[in-house]
Amino acid sequence: MSAIHVIEHPLVQHKLTLMRDERTGPKEFRELLEEISMLITYEVTRDFPVETVEVRTPLTTTTGKALVGKKVAVVPILRAGLGMVGGVLQLIPAAKVGHIGIYRDPETLRPVEYYCKVPTDIAERDVLICDPMLATGGSVVEAVRYVKNRGGRSIRVMALIAAPEGLRALQEHHPDVDVYLAAVDERLDSHGYILPGLGDAGDRLYGTR
Numbered sequence: 001m002s003a004i005h006v007i008e009h010p011l012v013q014h015k016l017t018l019m020r021d022e023r024t025g026p027k028e029f030r031e032l033l034e035e036i037s038m039l040i041t042y043e044v045t046r047d048f049p050v051e052t053v054e055v056r057t058p059l060t061t062t063t064g065k066a067l068v069g070k071k072v073a074v075v076p077i078l079r080a081g082l083g084m085v086g087g088v089l090q091l092i093p094a095a096k097v098g099h100i101g102i103y104r105d106p107e108t109l110r111p112v113e114y115y116c117k118v119p120t121d122i123a124e125r126d127v128l129i130c131d132p133m134l135a136t137g138g139s140v141v142e143a144v145r146y147v148k149n150r151g152g153r154s155i156r157v158m159a160l161i162a163a164p165e166g167l168r169a170l171q172e173h174h175p176d177v178d179v180y181l182a183a184v185d186e187r188l189d190s191h192g193y194i195l196p197g198l199g200d201a202g203d204r205l206y207g208t209r
């Protein structure tokens with residue numbers, strides 16, 4: 001069974017509250033999502049292996065820790081996941097970036113795929129799939145399936161808010177995929193929106209509606 005990591009850090013929770021606030025406009029919303037994504041990246045990478053290396057300081061020689069050959073691919077689910085990429089890349093600048101275009105049909109709530117491109121060496125990389133909202137879970141279940149079909153084996157999901165329904169769906173279809181996020185909310189409303197949630201993340205990021 002996959003693990004669900006809820007990041008309770010005060011900075012993450014404070015910024016999430018600002019993002020939920022209906023008065024927060026696109027500029028601040030984008031900045032906050034990038035900042036929270038950076039903080040979640042800190043947790044996602046906590047178990048990355050390090051090795052002891054020798055380093056010369058201006059005064060002497062000592063030892064330090066360095067990451068061992070970790071190769072990462074960041075894969076946002078368009079559109080809203082794009083808002084998380086900058087935060088991840090600030091901490092993992094050498095990561096390659098894939099894109100998965102999926103929108104949720106407003107009537108059926110089923111995911112519709114319209115564009116996918118991921119690094120060719122994705123099988124050798126730790127894959128971080130990013131999408132701020134995990135509602136029914138349909139979109140993220142499809143995105144993980146796509147990455148697995150392309151050879152991806154080590155996959156983690158980074159999100160902002162999930163509904164319990166979405167987490168159950170992800171665990172059922174992909175029990176090997178851990179999730180890192182800022183909050184698990186109460187439930188979905190009759191239109192498949194997360195309650196209390198923050199509304200439509202893509203629209204709030206880009207000022208569409």
Ligand SMILES: O=P(O)(O)OC[C@H]1O[C@H](OP(=O)(O)OP(=O)(O)O)[C@H](O)[C@@H]1O
Nearest residue numbers: 079080103104134135136137138139202
């Ligand atoms: O868990 P699900 O029920 O699949 O819903 C979540 C999906 O819905 C939103 O995308 P949306 O369809 O609004 O596309 P957008 O990001 O382009 O606005 C969100 O960013 C997720 O991708």
Ligand SMILES: O=c1cc[nH]c(=O)[nH]1
Nearest residue numbers: 135193194199200201
């Ligand atoms: O609450 C929700 C559900 C799906 N997509 C969003 O952006 N928000």
Ligand SMILES: [Mg+2]
Nearest residue numbers: 200201202203
């Ligand atoms: Mg949207």
